Amino acid sequence: MKLANLSAHGRDGASFSVSGLYSRGVQWCALVVLSMLVASIRGDLFSKATRTKADERDLRNSVFDFIIIGGGTAGCLLANRLSAISDWKVLVLEAGVDENIDxxxxxxxxxxxxxxxWNYRTERNGYSCLSRPGGSCEVRTGKVLGGSSVTNDMKYTRGSKxxxxxxxxxxxxxxxDWKFDSVLEHFKSIEDNGDYDVLMNSHYHSRGGEMHVxxxxxxxRFMEIFTAGFTEMGLRTMDINTNVQEAVVHNQFAISNNTRLSTNGAFLKPVRHxxxxxxxxxxYVTRIVVDKQEKNVEGVIYEVEKGKERPAYAKREIILAAGAINNVRLLHLSGIGPKADLKKYNITPIVDLPVGMNYQDQVTIGGLxxxxxxxPIVTEADIISDFKTWFQNRNGPLASTxxxxxxxxxxxxxxxxxxxxELALIGNFIRSDKFMLTNVSVHAAEETNMPLPYYNLVNINPVLLRPKSRGKVMVNKRNPKYGRPVIQANLLKESEDLDTLVDSIDIALQLLDTKEFKKSDIKFAPLDLFPCDRLTNRDQWNCVARHYTKAMSNPVGTCKMGENSTDSVVDFQLRVHGVEGLRIVDASVMPTHARGGIFAPTMMIAEKGAKMIIKDWKENNGHYYSRR
Known part of the structure; x- marks a missing residue:
């Protein structure tokens, strides 16, 4: 008997109730076969003759209806929605730790x-990051319950229609179903908007969802000065989430009572009971177990201690939500990916799909x-007092960015x-006497020395919202299981990306000519732009962009959704082509960026994905249809 034939979605034609659990006889068969699977992976399990009740209990406890790999931005929302159906047993596997008040x-x-x-780096190339350490850019994504919603800037931007x-x-x-008018309802269903002037546009915004923004x-006063400067340049103050083309924006953030609200805090913590x-x-999940003949998923292998493997079996689906980089590592290790590449790494290909291709990350530069x-001078006593104010009543400067x-x-x-x-403003504090003594390096200007509300320097990061350059992610050849994935990001490889960034710098510099900046005596910072310091005008900014590139750590596209398995990994229902019982629900399925951060779009994808899963298993009588 194959393990695949025991699934509740009738892979062998059997009919099981979606709302009910297996019968005792079928459940016992599932556990017996699961033990055979585990025994093939771990040789230390007892035989059937010597298995104790404790062993049987361990096996029974390792069987779930749904296994969610990754408790990040998408995984926490998925866990909330799927566990709301009491008949479904849901497991979330997160490589990081739990969130804390820090x-x-x-x-x-x-x-x-x-x-x-996850502290990853891109591979060196001749296009970008040339003066960054090691000639490569950092890519940092969240390794914690809540994922990057714990580590990002909390900014709530949906992108463009x-x-x-x-x-x-x-x-x-x-x-x-992925056109803007269709996905808008999913944005609104999770949103609890706290600004009444924004809520007046009820077509785009709503209240009552779990995510308070x-x-x-x-x-x-400097926020007011910069806003006035942009207004003087002709930009209106508007809500960017209403599909406007240009605006100066006082952004909305994912917060509640002036406290960061991650998807862990909004969706998972309230239902952990x-x-x-x-x-x-x-x-740390090391493999998705796929039946090579039936091409369906059976379970996962994960480690809480390095080298000590544990199994978990999924009766209905495994949902991959580990992000655009870690998804690639896990799929490749499981035999799902480009056939030629997998063979290079001595991995037996099971399904030939372009996993890892189409890598995209938004990009910016330092130096502006x-x-x-x-x-005003900020003393240590002032900062301590502000921390006390925040802890006591969630107020004061630290209740902002x-x-x-x-x-x-x-x-x-x-x-x-x-x-x-997007011209994103980033404050930083630099000792003012440094500017009188010597030029400050770009790296020093970017280093965070104080909490965000204390600053005497404003970096303007021109963020390329829709990059044209494409890259690739591959499993680590030397250490496929534990090594950092290889990220060939190819940032700024396309000349159009470079031209767009430099064009935007010309616009940002126009702030120096506004009455507001002259009145406030705001000047261009004399940063040390070596090796670009001897160049001038556009040539200098082209050089700065190549040397002081920064990846925004908003990777998408490596598990792109599409119509066929030639140029996409999942279909438009987020089901992996050619594999039954496996979905991918996170930013990796996005074909392109949506001209904003990926935080809000990822939540939307998770909300829409959860509804798809529930519809398949409750409304479609528990049958899972997958393209072959």
């Missing part, structure tokens, strides 16, 4: 705390900064009714 303070950047990050509409493939009816109330939901942290004058709250979205070209670049 990550809750908005003014403290958690993206600098390496223990809760034209990009979602572009995911539609002519002739593929199911792709119509609103602006920070703490505003300083559910008896049908199990969450295991520190769980402005010096502020007459900044300072100048980081302001962005300008710019449309450079007339091709689409959508912005091409």
């Amino acid at each position: 990550f809750d303070i908005p003014g403290v950047p958690s993206k600098e705390y390496r223990p809760i990050l 034209v990009d979602y509409d572009g995911w539609h493939s002519t002739g593929a009816l199911s792709s119509l 609103q602006r920070f109330k703490h505003v300083d 559910r008896k049908n939901l199990q969450v295991i942290t520190g769980a 900064a402005f010096v502020l004058n007459e900044v 300072g100048i980081n709250q302001i962005s300008a979205f710019i449309q450079l070209y007339e091709n689409f009714n959508a912005p091409d670049v």
Whole structure:
């Protein structure tokens, strides 16, 4: 008897009730066969003759209806929605730790705390990151319950209508469900918007969802000066989430009571008490077990301690939500990926799919900064007092991200009714006497020395919202199981990406000519731009972009959704082509970026994906249909 034939979705024609559990006889068969599977992986299990009741209990406890790999931005939302059906037993496997209060303070950047990050680097190339350490760029994504929603800037930007509409493939009816007018309902169903002026546009916004978003109330004078400067340049203050092309934006953030609200806090923590939901942290999944003949998933192998493997079996589906980089590692190790590449790594190919191709990350550069004058001196006592204020009543400067709250979205070209670049403002504190003594390096100008609300330098990061350059992610050849995936990002490989960034710099520099900046005596920072310091004008900024590139750590596309298995990994129902019982539900399925951060779109994908899963298993009588 094959393990695949015991699934509740009738792979052998048997009919099981979706709302009910297996009968005792079938359940016992499932456990026996599971023990055979595990024994083939772990030789230390007891034989049937010597198996104790404890062994049987362990086996029974390792059987779930759904296994979610990755308790990140998408995984936490999925766990909430699927475990809401009490008949379904759900397991979440997260490689990181649980969230704690240290990550809750908005003014403290958690993206600098390496223990809760996957600290990856891109491969060296001749296009970008040339003056970064090792000639490569860092790619940091969250390794914690809540994933990158714990480590990101909390900014809530959905992206543009034209990009979602572009995911539609002519002739593929199911792709119509991904056009903007269709996905808007999923954005709204999870949103609890706290700004009444934004809520007035009820077509785009709503209340009542788990994810509370609103602006920070703490505003300083430099935020007002920069906003006025952009307004003087002709930008209007608008809600970027209403498909406007250009705007200066006082952004909304994922916060509740001036506290970071991750998807763990919004969706998972409130339901952790559910008896049908199990969450295991520190769980490193090493393989998805796929039946080579039937091409269906049977379970996963994971480790809580390195080298000590544990099994878990999925009766219905395994849902992969580990992100655009880690998804590739796990799929490749499981025999799902480009056939030629897998053979190079001595991995037996099971399904030939372009897993890892189409890698995209938004990109920005350092070196564009402005010096502020007459900044009040901030003492250690002031900072301690502000921390006390935040802990006591969630107020004060630390209940904000300072100048980081302001962005300008710019449309450079007339091709689409959508912005091409976000000019993101990032505050930093540099000892003012350094500017009188010597030039400050780009790296020093970017280093976070103080909490975000304290700054005397403003970096403007022009973020390329829709990059044209494409890269590739591959499993580590020397150490496939534990080694860092190889990221050939190819940032700025396409000349159009470089031109767009440099064009946006010309616009940002126009701030120096505004009355607001002259009145406030805000000047261009004399940073050391070596080796670009001897160049001038556009040549200099081309050089700076190549040398001081920064990956935004918003990777997408490696498990792209599409109509066929030639150029995509999942179909428009997020089911992996040619594999039954396996879905991918996170940012890796996005064909392209949506001209904003990936936080809000990832939540939307998880919400839509959960509804697809529930529909398949409850409304379609428990049958899972997968393309072969």
